[in-house]
Amino acid sequence: DAGITQSPRHKVTETGTPVTLRCHQTENHRYMYWYRQDPGHGLRLIHYSYGVKDTDKGEVSDGYSVSRSKTEDFLLTLESATSSQTSVYFCAISVGSDVGNTDTQYFGPGTRLTVL
């Protein structure tokens, strides 16, 4: 157990509404990540953070923003949800040395988001 929780675990919302997903870790790891998983795909990186207020874009960042005001929390926001953002969202942390050959990413339980 890497001490990662995600909230909410399930959410149904309507097109055009804002949505915020929360990832919380208990172990003060520097790197945190948001991925999405869609049928037929592995996970794809949305955004990641390498410290408080330090974030960067991933492969599929359009339509998403993130914030990290505390080490333990990494928020993912859909400013105006669309049906194409229906997906399972995973948060992850990188455990090991900050930039090391043995870093391993551990994942939270996931959030299933449905946009109607």
Place this chain on the structure above:
Amino acid sequence: AQKITQTQPGMFVQEKEAVTLDCTYDTSDQSYGLFWYKQPSSGEMIFLIYQGSYDEQNATEGRYSLNFQKARKSANLVISASQLGDSAMYFCAMRAFNAGNMLTFGGGTRLMVKP
């Protein structure tokens, strides 16, 4: 850019037999890491095994081993003595050290273990 290819969408294996799940990768980086994750039907992503690009020995973790062939750019997962609980999706992933340690995933292989 990194790319991971898993060519087997689904596989069957008989219980107690060994099975190999294929993974090939493409990268221009000299230093990288390769991972395998298991995703059971419950949905969580479970880390299985890691191989660094400079590791000379193939990684092993219990019944899991990684057949790393650097020249062929392959990192196949071998599961020995399959169990019914091994039925799951398996994802191969690569870490790019120069881009925030982000992971690039393959499309996955669904393994089904037959009793």
